Amino acid sequence: xxxxxxxxxxxxxxxxxxxxxxxxxxxxxxxxxxxxxxxxxxxxxxxxxxxxxxxxxxxxxxxxxxxxxxxxxxxxxxxxxxxxxxxxxxxxxxxxxxxxxxxxxxxxxxxxxxxxxxxxxxxxxxxxxxxxxxxxxxxxxxxxxxxxxxxxxxxxxxxxxxxxxxxxxxxxxxxxxxxxxxxxxxxxxxxxxxxxxxxxxxxxxxxxxxxx
Ligand SMILES: N[C@@H](CCC(=O)N[C@@H](CS)C(=O)NCC(=O)O)C(=O)O
Numbered sequence: 001x002x003x004x005x006x007x008x009x010x011x012x013x014x015x016x017x018x019x020x021x022x023x024x025x026x027x028x029x030x031x032x033x034x035x036x037x038x039x040x041x042x043x044x045x046x047x048x049x050x051x052x053x054x055x056x057x058x059x060x061x062x063x064x065x066x067x068x069x070x071x072x073x074x075x076x077x078x079x080x081x082x083x084x085x086x087x088x089x090x091x092x093x094x095x096x097x098x099x100x101x102x103x104x105x106x107x108x109x110x111x112x113x114x115x116x117x118x119x120x121x122x123x124x125x126x127x128x129x130x131x132x133x134x135x136x137x138x139x140x141x142x143x144x145x146x147x148x149x150x151x152x153x154x155x156x157x158x159x160x161x162x163x164x165x166x167x168x169x170x171x172x173x174x175x176x177x178x179x180x181x182x183x184x185x186x187x188x189x190x191x192x193x194x195x196x197x198x199x200x201x202x203x204x205x206x207x208x209x210x211x212x
Pocket of ligand 1: 067110
């Protein structure tokens with residue numbers, strides 16, 4: 001099999017895709033894109049992904065990169081079913097995973113962390129950026145409480161059937177909570193979940209390679 005190429009940034013949402021790729025066992029290459037220094041807006045990456053975001057996945061034989069984390073995760077799970085990253089042949093169980101992804105990516109990441117880290121994305125007027133950042137933090141904290149309550153019922157993974165593409169995304173958000181200075185120790189069930197994701201070989205390999 002020819003190798004995938006993942007365009008990523010260390011610790012960004014692309015980490016969830018990186019972990020999923022490791023779970024599949026399929027060959028892949030990495031190309032680091034700096035989202036902080038806005039290098040991704042350079043001509044090289046814009047030609048690859050006009051949306052100028054990571055992750056993007058180059059698929060052998062496919063002219064356009066695949067973008068949008070839920071789409072990439074779903075593709076990898078379905079393309080490599082032996083990895084068990086989505087429940088097989090069960091529309092409701094898959095829909096539950098998509099329900100998580102849509103909310104985590106669209107609301108918690110897109111709006112919560114978007115407002116927190118990039119208030120200028122919402123309004124150009126710098127005088128209101130402080131209020132937008134504070135609003136983003138409120139969204140994140142409310143979402144974190146919902147995640148903790150869901151994981152607090154004793155399940156090992158986001159969906160009770162077993163590990164899925166949702167779990168590495170939850171790890172990304174757990175790390176981001178720490179990164180913005182939230183007291184993540186308040187979320188004991190989520191912390192235990194993060195430890196379980198971190199204990200997987202695929203996660204270890206992805207994190208080790210992103211720290212190099
Ligand atoms: N909806 C996209 C969001 C991707 C996204 O916002 N990625 C961030 C990193 S976590 C990024 O590339 N940020 C660069 C920027 O804002 O300039 C997805 O689900 O993949």
